[in-house]
Amino acid sequence: MRVEASYKKPQLNELGRTEDRLTFLYIEHARLSRKDGAVEVRDEEGIVYIPAAIISVLLLGPGVDVTHRAMELMGDSGMAVVWVGEQGVRQYAHGRALNRSSRLLEAQAKLVSNVRSRVKVARKMYQRRFPNEDVSHLSMQALRGKEGARVRRCYREWSAKTGVPWKKREYKVDDFESGTPINKALTAAHQALYGLSYSVIAALGVSPGLGFIHTGHDLAFVYDFADLYKATISIPIAFETVAAYGDDNIASRTRRAIRDKFRETKLIRQMVVDLKYLLLGKVPEKTEVDVMNLWDDKLGLQKFGVQYYETKPREDK
The missing domain is CATH 1.20.120.920 (CRISPR-associated endonuclease Cas1, C-terminal domain)
Structure with a gap:
């Protein structure tokens, strides 16, 4: 039985901000796997390690094989993946939003x-x-x-x-x-x-x-x-x-x-x-990340992760 290596999921503060990332990288005729927090690219010329946290989008051309672990890393890192065939985009795929906000x-x-x-x-x-x-x-x-x-x-x-x-x-x-x-x-x-x-x-x-x-x-x-x-x-x-x-x-x-x-x-x-x-309509100085609230039609946003108790309806006197 083959046992897969256990990898730590990257934390949000470990990922590069969208505006600080490199733009795109095109790869063809190679095998992509994972080495810790990097995508391992192996082709006829050798092996290159690409830090997943600094790339915005990978363009994957003909002849590319990708392991499950590599795709998992790309998704966790918020890296977009564009599958390219014969110079034309065929399908888009991506991981979670980097800012974790809706x-x-x-x-x-x-x-x-x-x-x-x-x-x-x-x-x-x-x-x-x-x-x-x-x-x-x-x-x-x-x-x-x-x-x-x-x-x-x-x-x-x-x-x-x-x-x-x-x-x-x-x-x-x-x-x-x-x-x-x-x-x-x-x-x-x-x-x-x-x-x-x-x-x-x-x-x-x-x-x-x-x-x-x-x-x-x-x-x-x-x-x-x-x-x-x-x-x-x-x-x-x-x-x-x-x-x-x-x-x-x-x-x-x-x-x-x-x-x-x-x-x-x-x-x-x-x-x-x-x-x-x-x-x-404007550019906020900071965007909230990893914030989740509970919606309430009368009280507005309420805290998430808090134990709430049943309340009795108020009786009119």
């Missing part, structure tokens, strides 16, 4: 469940794309049209800057290699951005499915959130990478370039600030 989730559910507040948050997202204009009076239809024009203009501008030919955004989900170099680079860059967006959303305990602009999909809010950064992060990186390397190993080169851009711009820190602003 405050942002409750705010998100409340905002998305009311038409007025949902439109207000959607306008906040669009306002970020148009900082010098007032979009508070525009309808959702008008905002969609305005955003579409902005994105098309962004593609044309970067095409002119880099000399990379551009016609339109098109790709086949099941046939990555059939795309043009720039469309392949855009797909790789956007997928990395989706993965990072998802890791921040999951780490802060927000629902990836409760979108304000996108809807009806379990990753609706991921697409909402990632769209805030495409024009300044993933689109420029895609065009610059194709301009430098053409179609030579374009997916891998694009991932490396956008990883460096994430680090250079400290994008995770900005994402944390932006997400809290969208859902709370």
Whole structure:
């Protein structure tokens, strides 16, 4: 009989804060297991140990085998895991929220469940794309049209800057290699951005499915959130990478370039600030962690872990 080693579950204060973590790491053709608090990556070149508490998201490509213990560590550490097949994301998975709080989730559910507040948050997202204009009076239809024009203009501008030919955004989900170099680079860059967006959303305990602009999909809010950064992060990186390397190993080169851009711009820190602003209206100085209360419709929040006794109903005199 085989006896599994016993590992200590990492405590919350041992985990790196979301904004202090590295962005993402792509791994393919390797075996992942666990060595204490690190993910052991073994491939033809040798063994590398990755501290689980400092990585936001792992992109697992073709040829990856993962042990149960490794996945357990990733979940306990709040590390998002994105399974990638042939350059396209196939499935998302993640562990518990790092902050152990439902405050942002409750705010998100409340905002998305009311038409007025949902439109207000959607306008906040669009306002970020148009900082010098007032979009508070525009309808959702008008905002969609305005955003579409902005994105098309962004593609044309970067095409002119880099000399990379551009016609339109098109790709086949099941046939990555059939795309043009720039469309392949855009797909790789956007997928990395989706993965990072998802890791921040999951780490802060927000629902990836409760979108304000996108809807009806379990990753609706991921697409909402990632769209805030495409024009300044993933689109420029895609065009610059194709301009430098053409179609030579374009997916891998694009991932490396956008990883460096994430680090250079400290994008995770900005994402944390932006997400809290969208859902709370302001960025709290501190977020409560590991706090649980009991809900009461008359008395408000009550202490958890306290022995309560039956009380007799008050009789009117």
